[in-house]
Amino acid sequence: MHAVSIENLLFSWAGQRPTLDIPGWQIKQGETVLLRGPSGSGKSTLLSLLAGINTPQSGSLNLFETAFSNLSGRQRDRYRADNIGYIFQQFNLLPYLSALDNALLACQFSKKRRQRIAEQGSSAEATATEMLQRLGLNSTQIEQPAHTLSVGQQQRVAAARALLGAPKLLIADEPTSALDAEHRDTFIQLLLELSSQNNTTVIFVTHDAALSSYFDQHVELNTLNQAGAQS
Numbered sequence: 139m140h141a142v143s144i145e146n147l148l149f150s151w152a153g154q155r156p157t158l159d160i161p162g163w164q165i166k167q168g169e170t171v172l173l174r175g176p177s178g179s180g181k182s183t184l185l186s187l188l189a190g191i192n193t194p195q196s197g198s199l200n201l202f203e204t205a206f207s208n209l210s211g212r213q214r215d216r217y218r219a220d221n222i223g224y225i226f227q228q229f230n231l232l233p234y235l236s237a238l239d240n241a242l243l244a245c246q247f248s249k250k251r252r253q254r255i256a257e258q259g260s261s262a263e264a265t266a267t268e269m270l271q272r273l274g275l276n277s278t279q280i281e282q283p284a285h286t287l288s289v290g291q292q293q294r295v296a297a298a299r300a301l302l303g304a305p306k307l308l309i310a311d312e313p314t315s316a317l318d319a320e321h322r323d324t325f326i327q328l329l330l331e332l333s334s335q336n337n338t339t340v341i342f343v344t345h346d347a348a349l350s351s352y353f354d355q356h357v358e359l360n361t362l363n364q365a366g367a368q369s
């Protein structure tokens with residue numbers, strides 16, 4: 139099955155020439171993809187379409203054989219809550235909630251995520267705690283408000299939140315830019331290990347070519363995107 143299938147996709151921001159013109163792109167279920175491209179080439183724009191925050195003006199974007207770009211806004215919100223984990227560049231944690239409560243947020247909005255955890259004989263809280271521990275937070279840090287954690291620890295909380303409840307697709311938008319090389323490599327290895335346990339498909343955006351070896355597919359956005367090639 140294809141996790142992502144794009145055909146003849148066109149997207150323009152209001153009043154601008156197209157940012158994305160992608161004749162075709164496929165990602166298989168369970169595949170890990172590194173997406174690179176210069177600043178302004180449209181990486182974040184493409185992620186916003188994959189997450190259903192924006193929709194293409196024409197063409198199709200299917201996720202796991204669902205015609206994602208044809209769903210209503212409400213249906214896309216539901217699909218995203220149940221099936222897509224997103225790690226933002228700035229993590230977007232709620233500063234006064236504990237690491238654990240931040241990690242649990244994704245499950246609060248999705249019965250499906252809670253069901254998947256229940257099917258494995260666990261609770262959301264136990265699974266989140268275990269995941270945060272595997273990501274290297276100790277029991278004190280797990281109870282600390284997010285704003286009192288280091289950048290590296292906050293990034294791990296964002297990863298736990300995105301992966302809790304086994305989403306089908308994980309989208310990560312340059313989540314390692316604030317880390318040194320050693321922490322960055324450890325983080326990516328853990329992220330991919332946790333993803334592969336649930337056969338989660340991963341799309342990881344970075345400027346950093348040094349990370350290529352960790353991923354199955356390497357994509358330079360300008361080779362996919364004809365709008366980029368023209369500029």
Ligand SMILES: Nc1ncnc2c1ncn2[C@@H]1O[C@H](COP(=O)(O)OP(=O)(O)OP(=O)(O)O)[C@@H](O)[C@H]1O
Pocket residue numbers: 151152157175176177178179180181182183184
């Ligand atoms: N919300 C928006 N409204 C209007 N134009 C936008 C918006 N977001 C991005 N753009 C435009 O779309 C183009 C691509 O930007 P985008 O942020 O997708 O690139 P990027 O490859 O993610 O860049 P970076 O690596 O710097 O984050 C730019 O010309 C940008 O000005």
